[in-house]
Amino acid sequence: MQEVKPSFGYGGSFFRKLLFSALLLIAFALGVLDFYLTRYTAARETSNVELRLISEAHLIAYEVANVPPTELNRRVGEAGDRAQARVTVMTHAGVVLADSQHDPETMGNHANRPEVRLALQGRTGASVRHSATLDRDLCYAALPFTYRGQSGFVLRLAVPLFELSNAVSAVRRRIIYASFATAALAFLLAYFFSLRISRRIGRIKTFAERLLTLREPATVPPAVNDELGALTHALNHMGRQLRDSIDKLKVESSRRNAVLASMVDGVLAVGQDLRILFCNESFARAIGADPSNLDRTPLLAILRDSDLFTVLEKVLATGESVTSRVQLAAAAERVFAVNAAPLIAEEGRGAVAVLHEITEIERLDAVRRDFVANVSHELRTPLAAILGCAETLLDGAMQDANAGNRFLETIRAHAIRLNSISADLLTLSELDAGVSTAPSTFFLKQTISTAVHIIEPEACLRNVTVICGELEDVELRGYKVRLDQAVVNLLDNAVKFNHPGGEVRIDAVPMADGFVKINVADTGSGIPKQDLNRIFERFYRVDRARSRQVGGTGLGLAIVKHAVELMSGRIEVVSELGKGSTFTFFIPIDITPHLPPSH
16 A cells, blocks of 8 residues: 655645745735835825926926017026926927927927826826936926916926935835845744644644545554544544545446437436526537536526426426427427426425427428328329219210210320329439439530420420520539439429410529539519428429419429439529519539538
C-alpha cells in the first residue's frame, strides 16, 4: 500500500497557505492604505495648486485688461514669469491671442478644452490633463474676463504637476518604509502561529489526503490510543465504505447514461413541481433545447403543450402509469406516443415519460387512407360506366347496331382510362420504391425531341402548337427513362389543358452550377394560386370535370415530381389564371456525384 507522507511542517502546504494568507492580508491592507493616502495627497495638492492658479489669474486679468493687442503677448510672458505658470489669453471662440510659453500663431483652437468651456459659460474652470502642445501633464485654471471693455475673453493659467508628484512620492516612500517594518514583524508572528496550528492537525489532514488521492483508502494507525486515535480508526472504516459506495454509483451512473444517450426515444423526468430532473439528448433535440442547460428548469419554461402536461400531472396525482398520444408544437408539430410512470424523487413523487415518435407512422397511415379512397373513387366511375353499358347491351341494345357501337365505344374509352390509371400507379410504385436502372449517357436534345414527337398527334388533334425553343445538345449522365416520363407528362398536361390555337413551348439550357434547366410553358387557363401547393399530390385536380373530359388520371404531375426528385433535381411552377403556366425543373448534368455511396 502506498504511503502518503505528511505535508505539514516547515515546508507543508497548509503551513505555507496559512502563512501566505496572513502576509497577503497585510500586503492588501498596506496596499489599500498606500492607494488611499496617495489619492488623498494628490487631490489635496491639486486643490491647492488650482486655488493658487485662480488667485494668480484674477491678478493677471486685472493687469492685462487694457493692454494693447501688440503688447499683449509680451505682458503675458512677463506675468507668466512672475506667476511661475503658463499664461494663455483667448477669445470667446477659443482662438489663442497670447501665450507665455508657446507661439500663439501655431496653436490650435482651445474652445473644446474642459476648463475653457466652463470659463466661456461664465464660471471658473479647472482641470488636470495632458497638454498636447507641451507634451506633459499640467494643472489648468481658467476664468472669464473683460479685455479692453469687451467681455467673453478667457484667461487661463497652467503649471506642471511637480509639486504634486513630489508630495505623492514623499508619502509613498514613508508608507513603503512602514510597510517593510510591519511586514517583517507580521511574518514572524504568522510563522510561529502557523507552525503550531499545522502540527496539531497534521495527522487528520494526512488521512484526508489519503482518502482523496488513493483508490483504496490507506489506513493510518493512531500514534496514541486516545480520542484522536479512535477518530482516526472510525475515519479509516468510513473511508473504505465510502470508496466502495462511490465506485458502485459511478458504474451504475455510467450504465444509465450510456443507455439513455443511445436511445432514439426521448426520455424526460420531472419532480413534483414539474421541474426537469433529467432528459436525454433525443428529447432535447425534439424540442430544440440544449440538454446541458435544462437541469432544474421548469418544464413550462421550454414547453407550452398542454397534452404532455396533462399526462405528467395525471401520473403525479394518481401515482399510476399513463399511456397517451401527444402532439408537441415545440417539436415542429411532431406526434409522440407517451408512456409515463411514477418516479421517486428527492422532494417527493415525480414522473418519468418516454416519448416515441409516431409522426411518420401517422403520416403514412393518412397517406394510405387517402390513397385507397382516391383510387377507389377513380376506379368507381369507369367501372360503373362499363358495367352499365354491358348490362344495357345484354338487355337487347346489341340488336341496334348504332346503339351497340356507341355503348362499345364507351366501354372501350373507360377501359383505356382504367389502363392509364393502372399504368400510372405502377409508375408511381416504381418511383416510390426507387427502382431505376444504372445511370446512362444520353443527349438532352434528342430526348426532348422524342417526347415532342410523342405528344404531336395529341397536339394536332387539339389544335395546339408545340414549339421547341432554345435546346442545347448537352450530354447528360442520368436516368433517361425518368427524364422521358417527366418531359412527356409535362407536355401532355400542357397540351390537354390548353385551348384551341394555344401554344406549348419547351426550352432546355445548361446552368453554371452543373445543372440543366428545362422549361415547359403553355398558354392554357392557368392554375389558381391556392392550388399551386397541391398540384403535385396524387389524384389532385384543379378542374375535375375538365380533367376527366381530356382523359387525365390526376397522377401525371405526381409522376413528374417523383421522377425529378429521383434524378436529384427540383421542380418549380409559376402560373397566372387566364395566361397559362410554366413548369421549370433542374436536374444535374452528371448524376454520379449526387448518388449515395451504396448506389
